Amino acid sequence: MMSTLWQRSERARSVALVLIASIALWEAAVRLLEVRKFILPAPSAIVVDLWREPAYFVQQTAYTLGTTALGFALAVALGLALAVAIVHSRFLDRTLYTFLVVLNSIPKVALAPLFVIWLGTGIEPKVAIAVMIAIFSIVIDAVLGLRSVDPEALNLARVSRARPWAVLVKIRLPNALPYIFSGMKVAISFALVGAIVGEFVAGEVGLGSVILQAQSTFDTTRAFAAILLLGVMGTVLFFLVELAERWMLPWHVSQRAEATGHHV
Amino acid sequence: MMSTSATALRRQDHAMSQTTDAAAYVRMADVGMTYASARGAFTALDGIDLDLRRGEFLSLLGPSGCGKSTLLKCVAGLERCTAGRIDILGRPMDGPPEGLGVVFQRDILLDWRTILDNVLLTAEFQRRDLKALRPRAQALLARFGLDGFENRHPWELSGGMRQRAAICRALLVDPDLLLMDEPFGALDAMTRDDLNVELARLWQDTRKTVLFITHSITEAVFLSDRVVMLSRNPGRIVEVIDIDLPRPRPLRIRETPEFGRYTARIRHRFAELGVLKEE
Ligand SMILES: Nc1ncnc2c1ncn2[C@@H]1O[C@H](COP(=O)(O)OP(=O)(O)OP(=O)(O)O)[C@@H](O)[C@H]1O
Ligand SMILES: [Mg+2]
Numbered sequence: 247m248m249s250t251l252w253q254r255s256e257r258a259r260s261v262a263l264v265l266i267a268s269i270a271l272w273e274a275a276v277r278l279l280e281v282r283k284f285i286l287p288a289p290s291a292i293v294v295d296l297w298r299e300p301a302y303f304v305q306q307t308a309y310t311l312g313t314t315a316l317g318f319a320l321a322v323a324l325g326l327a328l329a330v331a332i333v334h335s336r337f338l339d340r341t342l343y344t345f346l347v348v349l350n351s352i353p354k355v356a357l358a359p360l361f362v363i364w365l366g367t368g369i370e371p372k373v374a375i376a377v378m379i380a381i382f383s384i385v386i387d388a389v390l391g392l393r394s395v396d397p398e399a400l401n402l403a404r405v406s407r408a409r410p411w412a413v414l415v416k417i418r419l420p421n422a423l424p425y426i427f428s429g430m431k432v433a434i435s436f437a438l439v440g441a442i443v444g445e446f447v448a449g450e451v452g453l454g455s456v457i458l459q460a461q462s463t464f465d466t467t468r469a470f471a472a473i474l475l476l477g478v479m480g481t482v483l484f485f486l487v488e489l490a491e492r493w494m495l496p497w498h499v500s501q502r503a504e505a506t507g508h509h510v
Numbered sequence: 511m512m513s514t515s516a517t518a519l520r521r522q523d524h525a526m527s528q529t530t531d532a533a534a535y536v537r538m539a540d541v542g543m544t545y546a547s548a549r550g551a552f553t554a555l556d557g558i559d560l561d562l563r564r565g566e567f568l569s570l571l572g573p574s575g576c577g578k579s580t581l582l583k584c585v586a587g588l589e590r591c592t593a594g595r596i597d598i599l600g601r602p603m604d605g606p607p608e609g610l611g612v613v614f615q616r617d618i619l620l621d622w623r624t625i626l627d628n629v630l631l632t633a634e635f636q637r638r639d640l641k642a643l644r645p646r647a648q649a650l651l652a653r654f655g656l657d658g659f660e661n662r663h664p665w666e667l668s669g670g671m672r673q674r675a676a677i678c679r680a681l682l683v684d685p686d687l688l689l690m691d692e693p694f695g696a697l698d699a700m701t702r703d704d705l706n707v708e709l710a711r712l713w714q715d716t717r718k719t720v721l722f723i724t725h726s727i728t729e730a731v732f733l734s735d736r737v738v739m740l741s742r743n744p745g746r747i748v749e750v751i752d753i754d755l756p757r758p759r760p761l762r763i764r765e766t767p768e769f770g771r772y773t774a775r776i777r778h779r780f781a782e783l784g785v786l787k788e789e
Contacts, residue, residue, distance in 0.1 A: 398618050405586050405606045406683075408635035416634065420622045497622045497663055 287467040295471045307475050310441050310452040313369060314483065317376025318437040322430060324377065325384030329422075330414065332385070333392040343389070350382045355443050362448040372444025372452070379440035380433040387429030391422025424498050427491040434483045438476070535599060535687055535719045536562035536585055542593030542744075543580050554580045556744040558594070565717045569730040569737045571776065573785045577745025578723045579615065582691050585721060586612055598687075611685030613693045617676040619664035625651065626660040629679045636683060643682060650678040654708060670701040677705075681712070688720045695725065703761060706732055714758055728764060731755075731772045739776060741783050749779060 269289050275281070276288040283291065296303055332343050357378065361371035395418055403413045445454025453472040460468035495501050543555040554577040562568050562585075570578045583589040584596060587606035596603040611632075619628045629647045630640055651657055654674040664672055673693060680688065694702045710733055713720060724730050730737045731753055739748040753772060755763060763769050 396618065398614055398616060399620070401583075401586075401588050402612070402614065402618050402632070403635060404588060405610055405612045406632040406635035407606055407608070412635055416631070417620070420620070423622075495622075497665075502665070 284464045284466045287470055291467050292470045292474060295467045296474075303471065303475060306451065306453050306456050306472070307479065309369075310438075310445065310454065310476070311479060313372045313376060313441040313444065313452065314434075314438045314479070316369075317373045317440055318380055318430075318434055318483075320373065321377045321380035321384055321433055321437060325381045325429070325433075326388055326426070328381075329385050329388035329392060332389050333418070334410070334414075346382065346385055354379050354440075358443050358447045361444070367448040371448055372441055375444040376437040376440030379443070380437040383429040383432040383436065384426070385429075387425045387432075388422055391425025392418045394425070395421050423495055424500065427487070427495065430487050431484060431491075434487050435480060438480050438483065442476070533563050534561040534597075535564045536721070537597040537600075538562075538581075538585070538594065539597070540594035541581070541584060541591045541596060543577065543584065543589070544592045553744040555584075555591070556593075556746050558745070558747060560738060560747065560750075562719060562721055564719055566735045567713055567720045567722065567733055569722045569724055569734040570740060571724060571727065571730045571737050572740030572745070573742050573780075574725070576740045576742040578740065579691055580745070582612075582689050582721065582723060586610065586689055607687065609686040611680035611683060611688045613677055613680045613688070613690040615691045615693075615695065617664075617669075617672040619672055619675060621664055624661050624663060625656065625667070625675050628664065628675060629682055632679055633683050638683065647678065647682050650681055651675070654678055654705075670697045670705075673697060674705065677709075684716075686719060688718050690720065690722045692723050692725065694729065702729070707761060709733065710757075710759060727773050727776050731769060731776070732759060732761075732764060737772075737776065739779060742785065748783065751776065 273289050276286060287295075328342065328346075332339050354375075358371075358375050361374050361378075365371040365374055399417055399421075400413065403417060408416075441452070442454040442457075445452040446458060449455055450459075453476055456472040457469045460466070460472070492501055538558050538560045541555060541558040541560075542553065544551050544553045558581060570581065572578055580589065584591045584603075587603055587610075590603075598607045619625075620631065623631065626644070626647060629651065630643065633640060633643050633647075648657070648660060651660060654677065656671060656674055656678070659667060659671065659675075664675070667675070673696065677690075677693060680690075694705055697705070706729060713733075722730075722733060734753050737751045737753060739751065740746065741748045751772065755768060755772075
């Protein structure tokens with residue numbers, strides 16, 4: 247029992263080892279080379295900074311997390327609706343899909359200031375930017391997934407005289423789920439990027455604006471503290487999506503090997 | 511000259527019998543199918559005149575690529591024939607007919623559904639009462655040797671078991687017309703014998719109208735009331751053979767001289783056509 251737990255945690259153990267080693271190396275380099283604090287703070291200094299004002303950091307993190315989660319949720323809902331519409335209408339496929347592809351090739355960060363003009367400096371423009379950046383991978387992967395249905399399965403539905411809605415819910419969507427999840431894994435990171443970009447261009451709350459304020463006072467340690475929190479948040483969010491995937495797709499080929507504990 | 515007047519005669523015959531003869535479930539009159547492709551037109555089926563009578567077991571037998579699946583898809587309403595017409599119960603074909611069950615060449619089980627839920631899929635599509643059908647589905651699965659596998663997923667089953675589940679799915683809604691496209695093509699000989707017997711018994715009990723596609727001469731003779739021999743390029747009817755063997759037919763009927771005469775006759779006919787080589 248103990249040994250299987252030890253074996254299963256192998257990945258976590260090696261990650262932790264590499265992480266601890268790099269942090270130690272960083273700390274040692276900063277101390278030995280006497281790097282100045284505003285160039286590169288020592289890891290210990292970052293931890294101390296976090297330790298001194300926990301409530302402040304929790305508040306900022308919560309704000310950015312809220313923006314990211316809201317942006318991601320909206321991107322998924324809107325993206326799925328768009329994908330379904332695109333797959334079911336030739337007209338929308340030709341117009342909307344093409345439009346989305348064109349829009350996607352614009353560096354979306356360049357549009358961020360416009361959202362402040364349109365939506366003010368509250369949470370709305372930040373959520374909107376997060377949605378805008380995250381939605382493409384959802385739409386593109388979902389369209390692909392909804393389309394790559396076995397034509398024979400559609401024939402089976404046709405000879406059963408199935409209604410279009412039933413075909414969507416019982417065949418197309420479940421078939422698209424693995425694709426949708428791989429789109430969601432990209433989208434969750436993009437939503438975080440969008441939230442930070444939004445905080446860069448407007449507002450005084452959130453980890454993005456913490457970084458901006460730190461920059462204006464050359465408080466590099468604080469900027470690193472915010473970046474550390476962003477890194478942790480991004481990783482946790484990604485693994486949450488992966489967890490949801492595992493829970494929802496136990497039947498999928500990519501999950502089966504792990505479910506039985508065999509790695510091929 | 512001969513053949514065109516013969517076709518004309520036959521067509522007249524159809525026109526006359528349409529009002530009088532209600533025995534045909536599916537009436538194929540001069541059905542043809544030509545696929546247009548980049549490299550020109552390809553005629554897969556040509557001049558198919560055939561009645562699928564109510565309650566009969568009819569097999570389509572022919573070499574690979576002779577248009578068997580194409581004809582089945584036309585009868586299922588999945589494809590529209592490019593020549594001739596198909597009537598279902600005296601009415602012109604207009605999409606997949608009601609009361610239809612199809613077993614496709616592949617099992618097409620959905621990976622995310624359990625076997626039981628896969629069997630219930632067509633019933634769900636037809637918005638039947640699932641609560642009432644669940645015990646029936648379980649009984650069917652048991653009949654086809656799949657009891658205990660209701661809650662497994664398709665990928666946990668062997669090819670033969672999957673195909674049996676696909677047959678249960680088609681049978682669950684109790685179709686009047688059953689179309690089967692080489693349902694046993696991918697199975698080993700022993701499983702195939704088993705399922706042949708099961709299918710024969712089932713047909714005996716229910717007298718469904720069955721259109722059955724196979725490559726196997728033995729299978730066709732064993733199961734059918736009539737065997738339709740098709741030739742390739744284009745797919746045409748060569749001969750329709752009545753199988754007058756008593757029912758129920760045990761497996762060992764295949765060793766009788768009568769059975770052998772049928773298979774030999776079919777084999778010779780295909781050999782004449784150059785489809786089969788005689789040693
Ligand atoms: N969609 C299509 N477009 C063009 N040609 C097609 C199409 N479907 C079938 N064909 C052609 O029509 C012919 C008959 O095909 P079909 O699938 O009906 O054969 P089959 O008798 O069922 O063969 P098998 O026993 O191997 O399943 C083949 O030559 C095939 O290439
Ligand atoms: Mg075929």
